[in-house]
Amino acid sequence: MTFYGYRRPDGRVGVRNHVLILPASVCASDTTRIVAQQVAGTVTFSNQQGCSQVASDQQLTMDVMAGYAANPNVYGTVVVSLGCENCQMDLVVKAIQERTNKPLKQVIIQEVGGTLKAVDIAVRYAKELAAEASMLQKEEFPMSELIIGTECGGSDPTSGLAANPVIGEMSDRIVADGGTSILSETTEFIGAEHILARRAATPEVHDRIFEIVHRYEAALRLVGEEVREGNPSPGNKAGGITTLEEKSLGCIHKGGHSPICAVYDYAKQVEAGQGLVIMDTPGNDPSSVAAMAAGGAQVVVFSSGRGSPTGNPIVPVIKITGNKLTFAKMEDNIDLDASPLIYGSKTLEELGGQLYEMVRKTACGKLTKAEALGFTEMAIARVCNYV
Amino acid sequence: MKNAMMIDSKDNVCVAIEEIPKGSIAVYMREGKEISLPVLEDITIYHKLAARDIAKGEPVVKYGEHIGVASCDIKAGEHVHVHNVEGRREDLEAKE
Numbered sequence: 001m002t003f004y005g006y007r008r009p010d011g012r013v014g015v016r017n018h019v020l021i022l023p024a025s026v027c028a029s030d031t032t033r034i035v036a037q038q039v040a041g042t043v044t045f046s047n048q049q050g051c052s053q054v055a056s057d058q059q060l061t062m063d064v065m066a067g068y069a070a071n072p073n074v075y076g077t078v079v080v081s082l083g084c085e086n087c088q089m090d091l092v093v094k095a096i097q098e099r100t101n102k103p104l105k106q107v108i109i110q111e112v113g114g115t116l117k118a119v120d121i122a123v124r125y126a127k128e129l130a131a132e133a134s135m136l137q138k139e140e141f142p143m144s145e146l147i148i149g150t151e152c153g154g155s156d157p158t159s160g161l162a163a164n165p166v167i168g169e170m171s172d173r174i175v176a177d178g179g180t181s182i183l184s185e186t187t188e189f190i191g192a193e194h195i196l197a198r199r200a201a202t203p204e205v206h207d208r209i210f211e212i213v214h215r216y217e218a219a220l221r222l223v224g225e226e227v228r229e230g231n232p233s234p235g236n237k238a239g240g241i242t243t244l245e246e247k248s249l250g251c252i253h254k255g256g257h258s259p260i261c262a263v264y265d266y267a268k269q270v271e272a273g274q275g276l277v278i279m280d281t282p283g284n285d286p287s288s289v290a291a292m293a294a295g296g297a298q299v300v301v302f303s304s305g306r307g308s309p310t311g312n313p314i315v316p317v318i319k320i321t322g323n324k325l326t327f328a329k330m331e332d333n334i335d336l337d338a339s340p341l342i343y344g345s346k347t348l349e350e351l352g353g354q355l356y357e358m359v360r361k362t363a364c365g366k367l368t369k370a371e372a373l374g375f376t377e378m379a380i381a382r383v384c385n386y387v
Numbered sequence: 388m389k390n391a392m393m394i395d396s397k398d399n400v401c402v403a404i405e406e407i408p409k410g411s412i413a414v415y416m417r418e419g420k421e422i423s424l425p426v427l428e429d430i431t432i433y434h435k436l437a438a439r440d441i442a443k444g445e446p447v448v449k450y451g452e453h454i455g456v457a458s459c460d461i462k463a464g465e466h467v468h469v470h471n472v473e474g475r476r477e478d479l480e481a482k483e
Binding site: 160 | 392394402404431432433434435447449450452453454455467468469472473474475476477479480482483
């Protein structure tokens with residue numbers, strides 16, 4: 001199978017052709033919003049970080065910024081910084097250039113003489129990049145070029161019964177094609193990490209799976225907190241999920257049955273053609289999706305029992321639910337109804353095939369419901385992390 | 388008509404796949420056989436009910452794995468949720 005995408009100068013293949021207006025810190029975020037509103041074809045987000053962070057915390061922010069600019073769905077990037085923040089322009093540019101050689105422009109608000117001048121310059125750069133991007137023609141590529149992120153949010157028991165197994169089936173097909181699938185959300189491995197570890201392709205991966213789970217719990221204990229105080233959420237419980245272990249045992253179905261070939265830290269660049277890999281991300285959806293986008297995922301598939309509208313600025317997010325009532329109530333937000341699996345009217349193979357085809361069409365350019373509605377919310381993990 | 392589901396034959400709970408009112412019968416499959424279970428409480432769709440009596444302190448099993456521990460005695464047919472189950476962190480690496 002193939003899809004039509006955009007070839008990038010660094011050799012990667014994108015499924016969207018955005019120009020990213022990247023705020024280096026919270027102090028540049030309103031400026032990038034104004035710039036992005038002015039130029040069609042651009043995207044941005046509200047960066048709540050980028051300054052006053054300790055080194056390990058700042059690294060998470062830097063990895064998301066660099067990863068976003070390098071994501072193949074992005075044609076090129078205009079970085080806007082205030083000038084005095086910890087994420088200095090030269091550091092951001094260096095981090096981006098370590099990952100990609102795509103077009104890159106810089107505007108420092110304090111150096112160019114304030115907001116209006118910065119907006120003027122950044123809009124002109126953005127216009128130039130958007131015009132170049134618009135000339136690019138799509139080419140046909142094998143499915144092995146795809147890196148698919150998998151996520152679950154607003155879970156309920158149907159996520160583990162239907163939506164996540166269907167994602168797992170799709171994931172196994174992508175892996176069989178020579179592509180890459182990312183299983184995320186370390187907090188939702190808790191209680192199920194032994195099952196994942198058994199599927200590790202190597203002893204190193206086996207040990208890393210236990211390591212990221214124990215590290216996550218230990219990091220929260222350092223500040224006197226327990227992961228289960230925020231997870232499962234009130235909505236998970238109202239839906240019928242009782243404990244974190246139960247949530248986890250449903251969550252891991254997104255990884256299908258393939259061997260786990262690598263474990264990546266948050267927002268690090270994922271190599272293509274690796275099969276099934278894990279990324280160490282929070283259960284918090286916007287920050288987990290952001291990490292996989294930063295890792296290079298071109299498409300994210302997201303299950304939601306309760307019904308989530310979450311999108312992403314640079315990556316199309318496909319929504320799937322296993323809850324027939326949620327699909328009936330929130331069809332405007334949800335792309336695929338997996339509930340027939342529970343009631344026996346469709347098989348796992350049928351629904352997995354349907355989702356695979358939806359991923360392929362999305363890669364070819366079909367808008368997901370989250371894209372059509374313009375959802376771009378995202379978050380960046382912190383050292384004192386989300387659960 | 389089936390209105391519940393047992394995911395793994397080791398499970399001691401099943402999942403309601405329809406609303407199941409108190410006093411009615413939950414019907415689910417276990418190892419190819421249809422099982423009927425009198426339901427003692429209203430069970431909200433997709434919530435769990437005990438497939439057999441579960442003693443206080445006994446693991447609650449779903450997906451064939453421990454999802455927590457019964458915090459009181461639970462009778463077959465009762466609702467199983469946060470009021471009678473506690474999450475318990477097990478050392479799964481040591482168990483391997």
